[in-house]
Every structure is written in C-alpha cells, then in structure tokens.
Amino acid sequence: MISLRKNWRLVLTFASIGAAAAALTGCEGPARVAGVPVHFTSHQLCSATFVAGLDADEYYNEAIKPKLGPIGALLRYDVDRQQREVRTSLAGLVQSRAVHDGPFGCRVLHPGREARFFQGEADEPLVRSASAIAGAGIVGPVNNRLSEALDHAFAENPSGPRRFTKAVVVLHRGRVVGERYAAGITPATPLIGWSMTKSMTNALLGILVGRGKLDMQKPAPIAEWSAPDDPRRAITPDQLLRMLSGIGCGQSLKTGFTTIFDADTQMEFDMADQSAFAANASLRARPEKEWRYTNCNFILLSRMIRDAAGGNAKSARRFIERELFAPLGFEHATLEYDSAGVPLGTIHLWASARDWARFGLLYLRDGVTETGQRLLPEGWVDYSARLTPQSADEYGYGAGFWTQRGNSAAARARIASGYPADSFMAIGSQGQYTIVIPSHDLVIVKLGWAFTPHDDHVAVERLVRETIAALQPE
Structure with a gap:
C-alpha cells in the first residue's frame, strides 16, 4: 500500500x-x-x-x-x-x-453542464431493416482453415503483451461464414470502436451530401470561422475529413500514458463542449498543406451533422437512427454525446461485431443496403477510399478510411503482407478493424483491446491472408 x-x-x-x-x-x-x-x-x-x-x-x-x-x-x-x-x-x-x-x-458530468438528454420518453417507431447476414445463433466457421484463422486471431503470447481479442466476424458474399467471441461476449454485445467511429461519421456526411444538405468542397459551416479575415474560413468539410484542415490541435494517432499532455486527449476526456475547443483552435498550417490526424477535425464534422439534423442531441440521434442505423439493421449500437449535444463521431460508437460487419457491407455494396436502398451517393465509396496524397506516406489515409488504394508506402507494405490492392478499412485504437475487400466480396471485423504493437496489425494481416485463403474455391 x-x-x-x-x-x-x-x-x-x-x-x-x-x-x-x-x-x-x-x-x-x-x-x-x-x-x-x-x-x-x-x-x-x-x-x-x-x-x-x-x-x-x-x-x-x-x-x-x-x-x-x-x-x-x-x-x-x-x-x-x-x-x-x-x-x-x-x-x-x-x-x-x-x-x-x-x-x-x-x-x-462537468460543473454547470449536468443536463441529461434522455427523459424517459419513447423513441419514435422506426422500421429497421431485417438484416439477413446471419441467424440468431453463433455461426461456426465454414471450414477448418477458417477455424484455424480464427484460432490465430484469438491466440495469446504467454509472455505478453496481451491481445484481448473479443470478437471476429467474417462476412462473405453478404453472409456471415464464421464468427467467434471471447468469454462473456455474444453477437449482441456492443464493443467500443474507437476511431472506427470516424468512418461512421463519413457515412453520415455522405447521407447529408446525398440529400443536398452539405457540399464537401465549400467552406465548412463553422460559426467561429465566419469573419471575413479569418484564415480558417476557407477550410472545407473535405479537408476536415481527410485530416488536411491545418487547425492547431493535438494528434490522435499515437496513444499511451504521455498522451494525457496532448490537447486532443484532453478535449476527448476533459471538456464538456469539445467542438467549441476545436473551433477556437488557431491554424498551425495552411489548409491542404499538412496531414495531421486529429480528433478536432471529426468533432467539428460531428457538430455539422448535429446542426444539419436540427441543432440538438435529440434531433441528431433521431437522424442517425433513422437515416443510418435503422436502414442497416443495426441492433446493438450506441453513439455517445458530449454535454453540448454533439455526437462523438470521433471515437465513441459502441456496436456489436455484427453491426460493424453490416457497416462494412454498406461500403462493400457501394453505399446500398441489403434491401436495395441507396444510402450513400454514387461514387461516395470510391471517394472515401481514395488516397489522400498529403497523408503521411507511412499511413495511407483516405477520407475517413485507411486505404490500400493509391501508391503510398503504407499501402505497398500492407499489400505485400496480404491485403488486396482494392481493400480499405476502418481502424480503431488497440486493434479494432472493419476491413472491406471488394475483390473477394468480403468484410472482416476484429474487435478487442490489444496491447500488442501497432494496433495488433501483424495479427490482423495474418487474419486477412488466412481468411482469403480459407474462402478460395476448392
């Protein structure tokens, strides 16, 4: 003691x-x-x-x-x-x-910001898509090779660090062909997506674009930037989405104990109104000139979604449920909010592994749901997966997704490790992955809280290789 x-x-x-x-x-x-x-x-x-x-x-x-x-x-x-x-x-x-x-x-709850948004009122009835990706029971792997791939994804090194894999779902040709869960986890258990949430924010922006409520290439509607002489006034939603805004926040790419000193981390966990902090950050670089991965970009995009949906937490949640979660057949998803009523479309979506797979399927099907409803504009998926050239060559980033498309050093390395060249993915801290592979009609979801290096990418590369091999025709 x-x-x-x-x-x-x-x-x-x-x-x-x-x-x-x-x-x-x-x-x-x-x-x-x-x-x-x-x-x-x-x-x-x-x-x-x-x-x-x-x-x-x-x-x-x-x-x-x-x-x-x-x-x-x-x-x-x-x-x-x-x-x-x-x-x-x-x-x-x-x-x-x-x-x-x-x-x-x-x-x-922060002092003076202790309001609750939920008052016990019933939700408006929503027609949820009857998702057909799997039945009620856990789907066993379709063959021994896929079973071995899942074994490897859950395997722990006795000497550490721990992987703590909690769920893996493999979706092939629109159906779950194998899934596995750790003890205490089921197909109905919501799990934290961390920065995979950013890819969900991409989808909400796409919905607004499709409805004519947002232009990604025009100046972002941020009130704090409206002065004629404000250099931030020209920043576009596209630049925010691609991490090219140049605003002077911290960084959200590297985690660890020392990040308590980083402005991004302080915003996420110690500020009642996160978007106000981000909107008042000054420029550190001219827009489009510096790629810097920061949650400030996505909390501003999240506020734009809230404002377009009605301007408060309740209207934002209704919009997200009605326009994205219900059409995809999400069954166990909760997006959290800050005290200003802004959805935390940065790192705070909890959803089941099957729901993350349904999300990946939306992008695998070019923005069209299982029932044939187009949620995202034509071309939005390609736009999202297109490499942002200014992104650090070692990362390979698109518009809210990490991508193997383009010719970044990161993409070349991932392709060499087994990722198909047309694939792209949502990634969250500590090894959260939703990987979309159009050439194999495949989505792979892996969730947990790994402490292995680099977000458990070596194990995930192996999972991708072995899953593709397991699903090859005999």
Whole structure:
C-alpha cells in the first residue's frame, strides 16, 4: 500500500510535469492533465458497464488499468448500479462522475453542464431493416482453415503483451461464414470502436451530401470561422475529413500514458463542449498543406451533422437512427454525446461485431443496403477510399478510411503482407478493424483491446491472408 506521503509526492510530481507541459504546449495546466485519466476511467467504465453490459472489474483490469501507468495506484472507482453511474477519484484530489443517459450512452458530468438528454420518453417507431447476414445463433466457421484463422486471431503470447481479442466476424458474399467471441461476449454485445467511429461519421456526411444538405468542397459551416479575415474560413468539410484542415490541435494517432499532455486527449476526456475547443483552435498550417490526424477535425464534422439534423442531441440521434442505423439493421449500437449535444463521431460508437460487419457491407455494396436502398451517393465509396496524397506516406489515409488504394508506402507494405490492392478499412485504437475487400466480396471485423504493437496489425494481416485463403474455391 502506498503511504499518504508517497501519494502526495506522486501527485505533486505529476502536477509539476503537467505544469511544465502546459507551459510548452499551451494546454490548460496540471488540473486538466490530471483530469484526463480520471475522466477517461469513469467514462469508459460507465460505457462498458451500462452500454455494453460487461463486467466492470474485468473491463477495468483488462482495458483501462494497463493504460494508467503509475497513476493506477492512486485511482479508485465506484460503480453505482442503482444510479447507473461511475465515480472515480485520483488520490482524493481529482474526482469524476460519469452517468448513463439512456440511448445517449455515457458522458462525464462537468460543473454547470449536468443536463441529461434522455427523459424517459419513447423513441419514435422506426422500421429497421431485417438484416439477413446471419441467424440468431453463433455461426461456426465454414471450414477448418477458417477455424484455424480464427484460432490465430484469438491466440495469446504467454509472455505478453496481451491481445484481448473479443470478437471476429467474417462476412462473405453478404453472409456471415464464421464468427467467434471471447468469454462473456455474444453477437449482441456492443464493443467500443474507437476511431472506427470516424468512418461512421463519413457515412453520415455522405447521407447529408446525398440529400443536398452539405457540399464537401465549400467552406465548412463553422460559426467561429465566419469573419471575413479569418484564415480558417476557407477550410472545407473535405479537408476536415481527410485530416488536411491545418487547425492547431493535438494528434490522435499515437496513444499511451504521455498522451494525457496532448490537447486532443484532453478535449476527448476533459471538456464538456469539445467542438467549441476545436473551433477556437488557431491554424498551425495552411489548409491542404499538412496531414495531421486529429480528433478536432471529426468533432467539428460531428457538430455539422448535429446542426444539419436540427441543432440538438435529440434531433441528431433521431437522424442517425433513422437515416443510418435503422436502414442497416443495426441492433446493438450506441453513439455517445458530449454535454453540448454533439455526437462523438470521433471515437465513441459502441456496436456489436455484427453491426460493424453490416457497416462494412454498406461500403462493400457501394453505399446500398441489403434491401436495395441507396444510402450513400454514387461514387461516395470510391471517394472515401481514395488516397489522400498529403497523408503521411507511412499511413495511407483516405477520407475517413485507411486505404490500400493509391501508391503510398503504407499501402505497398500492407499489400505485400496480404491485403488486396482494392481493400480499405476502418481502424480503431488497440486493434479494432472493419476491413472491406471488394475483390473477394468480403468484410472482416476484429474487435478487442490489444496491447500488442501497432494496433495488433501483424495479427490482423495474418487474419486477412488466412481468411482469403480459407474462402478460395476448392
């Protein structure tokens, strides 16, 4: 047990580091830095418990505690099932409270921003697509080779780091041909998608474009940028979607304990109105000149979606449910919101592995649902999967998707590892993947919370190779 004196020493050291980082980066200081792990824990633990129905202690030990580093020794949490909330504390000095707000998921309550969006009212009736990708039971692999591929995706190295694969779904020719789940996970369990959520935001933008409510090439409708002499005024939704806006936020590509000092991480976990922070960021580079992966771009796109849908959380949720989730037959999906009522189309969509597969199928079918309804404009999928040349050559990024198309070094490396050249994918931190492979009429979904290097990409490359081989005609 750490003594109180050591507690204070660690906290003061932590605060001093935060103050130094604040002086260098312009962040708001040690209080915000210290708040990140506390708010992160309460939010994620609330979502895992009350959105996904996971065991709180198991999720904390597997998915949260390894990220906290030395702070974990000072952090305490309490899950209140009656009030449906989670409270956390860092050495008794920094507290956080996250509440479950019904279909709006969980959010951290900040002082003065404690309104709840859900008042117990019934949802408007929606006709959900009768999804035919699988029956009620778990679909066993169609052959031994696919079974072995799934074995490898779940295999753990005894010496670590842990993979914690929770679900894999293989969708071939529009049907699930094999799926597997970890203990405690079912086809109905929502799992965090992290940055795969950005690809879902891409779909919502496509729907707005198809309805004539948004032009991706015109200046983004951001009120804070409307002054005639504001250099941000010319930034387009396309530049936000391709990470080319040039706005001076942090970065969201690399994760780890030190990201508590990053402005992006602080925005995601310690700010009540995330889009206001992003909209007030200054330019760090001319639009179109620098590729920088930042959640600020996507929270601004998310606010644009909210505003186009009616301007508040309830209208935004109705729009997302009616125009995307219901037509795709999503059964277990929850998108969360910040305190300003903006959908967190950055990293906070929880959905079952089958729902992620249904999402991938939409892009495999060029934006058309299983029932033949066109959700995305013609050409939108190709636009989304087209390489952004300015994206760092080592990454290979399109418009909200990572892509093997184009001639980036990243694409060439992934193709050499077994990805087909026409494939593209939604990727989330810690090994979340929805991979779309048109040439093989194939979608592969892999979810979990891996601590293996580079978002578990070596294991996923193997899964892609072995799945394609397993489904080849005899």
